[in-house]
Amino acid sequence: MHARGVRRESGTMKIAVSGKGGVGKTFVAGSLAARFAGTGRPVIAIDADPAPTLAFALGLSYEEAEEIVPVAENEELIRLKTGTATPGVFRLTFSVDDIIRSAAVPTPSGASLLVMGTVRAAGAGCTCPAHAVLRALFRHLVVERDEVVVMDMEAGIEHLGRGTSSHVDLLLIVSDANLRSLEVALTIAALARGAGIPRIGLVGNRVTGKRQEEAIRTFAEKHGIELLAVIPYDEAVADAGMAGTVASMEGSAAVRAIAALSDRLMPPPAGRGTKGGGL
Numbered sequence: 001m002h003a004r005g006v007r008r009e010s011g012t013m014k015i016a017v018s019g020k021g022g023v024g025k026t027f028v029a030g031s032l033a034a035r036f037a038g039t040g041r042p043v044i045a046i047d048a049d050p051a052p053t054l055a056f057a058l059g060l061s062y063e064e065a066e067e068i069v070p071v072a073e074n075e076e077l078i079r080l081k082t083g084t085a086t087p088g089v090f091r092l093t094f095s096v097d098d099i100i101r102s103a104a105v106p107t108p109s110g111a112s113l114l115v116m117g118t119v120r121a122a123g124a125g126c127t128c129p130a131h132a133v134l135r136a137l138f139r140h141l142v143v144e145r146d147e148v149v150v151m152d153m154e155a156g157i158e159h160l161g162r163g164t165s166s167h168v169d170l171l172l173i174v175s176d177a178n179l180r181s182l183e184v185a186l187t188i189a190a191l192a193r194g195a196g197i198p199r200i201g202l203v204g205n206r207v208t209g210k211r212q213e214e215a216i217r218t219f220a221e222k223h224g225i226e227l228l229a230v231i232p233y234d235e236a237v238a239d240a241g242m243a244g245t246v247a248s249m250e251g252s253a254a255v256r257a258i259a260a261l262s263d264r265l266m267p268p269p270a271g272r273g274t275k276g277g278g279l
Helices: 024-038 062-066 075-082 095-105 129-144 156-161 180-194 212-222 235-243 255-266
Strands: 014-019 043-048 113-115 148-153 169-176 200-207 227-230
Touching: 014 024, 014 156, 024 043, 024 148, 024 169, 024 200, 024 255, 043 129, 075 095, 075 129, 075 235, 095 113, 095 129, 095 180, 095 235, 156 180, 169 180, 180 212, 200 212, 212 227, 227 255
Parallel strands: 014 148, 014 169, 043 113, 043 148, 169 200, 200 227
Antiparallel strands: none
């Protein structure tokens, strides 16, 4: 499951999590990042959604999340990385490792959080300085570093069109049983295959019963998409979201299902258990 031309260290994986808006992809991404961190692995969770909420899934409070300055909106950082003495001209080559050290935020989950932010410029394919920094940072995290990386992507398919998910080992597409959600999942899978992503998996989320589970399984089989997990609808997760907290493994069937998914994707290191309590 190596990205094209990229050799990974043992116990390292780069995962992008995508899907239609509102299907619970941030919950899945945050829970996976927390589970991997609970095995003792270094984990960087990337919030690449224009409406960032991954901080809450990793246990940060609203106040703590509000203090985070997204990379794309850090004008001083962008200027230092790309600025030149010539107005209107910016550098395309620069280091980004120090951005991770300064901008990654520790979270109660054990994973570090990096909020990318939105490039506020006309055109998704712009070559503005902020876009250049984000692109270089994504590539550095996915290709050149050895942490586990879990990316919560923006809803829909735009990130694949821009190449944001290039070089990941696995694209997880989250969907509920709604036909529109599944149709978006199919479009994402087709684009991911065209982009050369080596493994694509479907995660059925918020599944309320056998009928919905069967609909998701039938869809996956019909379209040749690997179904990696079926996560039940869970009131404990909904209640935790309303309270601004994180559901615990002991009290949540959905969290336990994601823990099983994470262990299937990358088993805990030999001789090392996971942290007790929540993810």
